[in-house]
Amino acid sequence: MFESLSQRLSATVQRLRGKGRLTESNIREALREVRIALLEADVALPVVQALIQRVQVKALGQDVMRSLTPGQTLVKVVRDELTAVMGTANSDLNLAAAPPAVVLMAGLQGAGKTTTVAKLARFLKERRKKKVMVVSCDVYRPAAIEQLRTLADQVEVLFHPSSGGQDPVAIAKSARDAAARAFADVLIVDTAGRLHVDQDMMAEIKALHAELDPVETLFVVDSMTGQDAANTAKAFADALPLTGVVLTKTDGDARGGAALSVRYVTGRPIKFIGVSEKPDGLEPFHPDRVATRILGMGDVLSLVEQVEQGVDQEKQRKLAEKVIKGKRFDLNDMRDQLEQMVNMGGMASLIDKLPGVGTLPDHVKSKVNDREVHRMIAIIGSMTKKERRHPDLLNGSRRARIARGSGTQPADVNKLLKQYQQMEKMMAKLGSGGIKGLMRQMGAAMKGMGGGGFPPGGLPGR
Template sequence: MFESLTQRLSGTIERLRGRGRLSEENIREALREVRIALLEADVALPVVQAVVERIKVRAVGQEVLKSLTPGQALIKVVRDELTAVMGAQSAELNFNVPAPAVILMAGLQGAGKTTTVGKLAKHLKERRKKKVMVVSCDVYRPAAIQQLETLARQVDVLFHPSLGSDSPVAIAKSAIDAARRNHVDALIVDTAGRLAIDQAMMDEIKALHAAIDPVETLFTVDAMTGQDAANTAKAFAEALPLTGVVLTKTDGDARGGAALSVRYITGKPIKFIGTGEKVDGLDVFHPDRIATRILDMGDVLSLVEQVERDVDQDKARKLAEKVAKGKKFDLNDMRDQLQQMQGMGGINALMDKLPGIGQVPEHLKQQVTGREVPRMIAIIDSMTKKERRHPQLLNGSRRARIAKGSGMTPADVNKLMKQFMQMEKMMSKLSKGGMKGLMRSMRGMAGMMGGGGGGMPFR
């Protein structure tokens, strides 16, 4: 998400960063590029005009031109205004009501609404420690009810059964009664979608909303539809008292226009963003963090939170103790690290949050396909236990056998071993030189990944 916008904006900002002084002409030129970048990202025109005007007012005033570091001051202004247009801060779900808190999901067909219900249920259960029940009021789409039942089993939350012959209002009321009996904290109600906005659809969901009076009414919209996403959300906001928006399929949207348009056009906060089909692909929407990602500053806070949430803390502690004692880092340890990386969404998901990724040449980024980590794990799995503990045993014939067993080439095994040696060296520096040694080693690895040491593995 935001790749094209990031490349355009970060290039513009970088040219201004090092300048000792900026003139109004410099700023006007930068604002023209900002305007073009936003339009190319399919941001709605009223949003583009508002953002550019607000940046201009602040940039040509005391804040930037009189600053000792005007380039950096302008970056801050752009970041602040992008953050403001997306809502300034994250918007929490409201649970300050008698249980169960009813969450009504609305949206067009194909936006990923039912999948989002499963993701939200998992999020509330695991991160908010809520007891969750889900119910489907979609009596039109074939297998919609069964799909939600399958998702409920997958994320281990309660499912309230319903029949296609029942009315949506009767289903929802029955689910609320069941949620009370089961002392449920949150009831998520899935609704029917349509291929387009139509009056019958709106009348049905209005009646459903009136009957169950949900504390949250979330509109689910496909981010890949760009500014159309904002226009559709606006139509729903005029028909329903929406409390927020969920942007889905953000991993397939390289432009990011929807994220920058929805809040401004609807006045409703984006509460979550969804990625992929997996049930753990839902994140709280943080406007400030998204703004730093757009400007190629990375999203270190989200990365830290993801590590704390997804990394096996017991394994991490044991590895830290092992390294601190000066014991050798081996291929079993590397395999554990790769598996944990894969559990966090793989290389692609982590790269998106790293600062400066917009400056990495496009041909190198395209080499990262998401298949690298599973292939590296497959190579290590083809080794014997003794070979994993003692990598120095891996001579030419052993490497040829491992390549054949994993379906790779000897060159792939050699690349893996080169990365292993770099990781081993990094761990050694961590135990001897503390954080400074680690940072030096990480900078060296970053140089290699950027093309200084043979490029990405497993092309």
């Protein structure tokens, strides 16, 4: 998300950072490039005009012109105004109601509404420790109810059955009663979508809203539709008392125009964004963090949260105890670390949040994928339990057998074992000298490279 916009804006602000002083002419030139970048990202025209005007007023003010670092100060102005357009801060769900708190989901067909219901249920269950029930009132789309049943099983939340012959309002009433009997904290209601906004659709969802009186009414919209996302959201906001918006399919949206337009056009906050098709692919939307990502500054806070959510704390504790006691780091431990990396959303998702990545060329970023990680997991999976515990057993014939079993080449097995040996050495140093000892070793390694960071060729072991 935001790749094209980030590359354009990052290049513009980088040029401004190098300016000793700013003048009206170079500020106007920079803002012209910002305007073009926003329009190319499919940001709605009223949003572009308002954003540029607000930045220009502040940029030409005395605070920027007299600043000791005018280029950096202008970058801060752009970041602050991007943040303001998207809603300033994260807008949390309001579940302060007598249980079950009802969350009503609205949106057009194909926006990913049913999948989002399951993702939100998982989010509330795991991060908020809520007991959640889901129900489908979509009696028109074939297999919609069965789809939600399957997803509810996957994320392990309660499911209230319904059928295509029932009245949607009757289904909703029945589900609310069932949720109360089951002592559920939250009931999430999936509704029918259409290919476009029509009177029948609006009448039905208004009737559902009147019956359920939900604490949250969320509009689910496909971010890849760009300006149309903002326009459709506005149509729903005019008809329903929406409390927020969920942007889906943001991982496939390189422009990001919807994220910059929806809040301004509708006046409703973006509460969540869908970042993948996985059940855990839903993140709270933080305008301030997104603004820094757009400007190529990364999103370290979200990266830390992603790591904390994806890491198995119990496994990490056991590994730490094992290393401190001087026990050997084996290939089972390495496989656990690789699998946890995949659970965190994969390499691309993690690296996307690092500062400066937005400015990298596409051909460089395309090389960052999970193929290598999955290959390494497959190689370890082709070993016997004894081989994983005792890697010294892996002679030439065993390595050839493992390569055949994992669909790889013996060279791939050798490469994996070389990387394992490096990890094992690092863990052994951590166990013998503690964290301080490890830091000393890393410092010595950096000095050996002349303070230049990673050796030629990229990451260690590559």
